Amino acid sequence: MLQLTLSELPIQFGATHWSSRLLATALAGEGTPISHTTVGRIWHRFGVQPWRVGTFTFSTDPELEAKVRDVVGLYLHPPEKAVVLCVDEKPHLQALERTAPPLPVHPGHPEAASFDYVRHGTTTLFAALEVATGKVTGTCTERHRHQEFLAFLHQVAAAYPRRQLHVVVDNLSTHKHPAVRAWLQRHPRVRLHFTLTSGSWLNLVEAFFSIITRQALRRGNFPTIADLIAAIERFITA
Template structure:
């Protein structure tokens, strides 16, 4: 008797099509789709127990929604207004809690939306929206290093002044070395790009040694004087400086360099003293990003090294030289845009912000 079909529920005119759409909808509320299924099964004359099993709810729930439809039609399937004041989520509290480190018992380095939602008793969607609105991104991390150079202001002003107003009678060259460039060879041949397919290569590789790339970038033209050498000691650096001097035999040179120990060896200072037409301008400690040749190193890394496959250091050196030759055929000036005051103001803001925290 328990499974005896109840009298078929009579649907109101035009409701069947709307109920079918609601029951099949994947974008609407799940509860509303479930209630529409109950009403459709009731209209087919199914027993209450069978409907409960098919829909995955209790028998009283089936009876309740059947009666709600019978009394009020489709409007009866909507949620009743809840009594009491609507819950208000304090998004500022979500952000404030996110800025605190997670408890050690969780064993994590930063919050996820799921962990924060569980901590505050809200949905992870609510947490994610608060993060978006306030620009909080716990999953991201960036690096920084403040310069402790006592001559920070003077060196920034000096180097940036060279970029923005280079001397009329001198050529400005940015000099540095890119050390430990690895000759990596893939374990299988690279599969070339095809329509609809990106270039593919194996994830593993074989190391065949390293090389060091020395470069001097002429900012006015973008021309690069370069050399590849097996090591990057002061001996190799001095040999490269002599190569640069030979490339510009009659010009006054202003060299922008960082504070690497090899750049300040007595042998280097002695040679520079014997060649007064060449003057050095050092970037601040931890301020090598002021050296424009670093931008060029990034270009050569992306265009020739990162995706390359080299079966020996000699092969790597050959391809680097080929890129340099090609670069010098199409080079362009490197233009610095920030003034020294803009850089110093931003550095002061960052330092102040870090101290406040």
């Protein structure tokens, strides 16, 4: 039963994956009658979950090893008296206003939000996570072009005067714009370190984006963009 689950797909049933009933039917057709509840129990015992699916990506970056060593080296052995920052932007954060107040949590039932909502526009959050302390510097902008990224770099540099800054970023084209490169040449104390392609997991600020989404944004009610930005700022400064 487990061998069939792990080695074949239920193509003959027009399905993409096994259910307990499909597998029981297939086994019965091969002369091995078994109930779907028994199939479910065996799957549970061995941790087999054919109804679930995950995702993955392969990086084809020719400089993969060098970039991983560079960024991980910054995390583990930062240069003396320098600050290591992870920077990225989270675009398209929506100001969603629910059409009815939420139903509060009570025993046996989670909080419930109305399915309907009104969109009031979007904002982009730029954030810089200081690796050593977890401190976050952030700002919200209407757009996420190289101009906004450059303005945020200037803000971050001003927040750490007279310090060498090593900034981890991804390979977005705005991070490599000629205007950004020119600014970096004029400000040699700021150096960018690029993650590998398809390697956002290497940028620690992504963990902050996940946290603020779960704890402050996903269940929020924002009648205006200003309300959304205020909630973001409260979370960052709390």
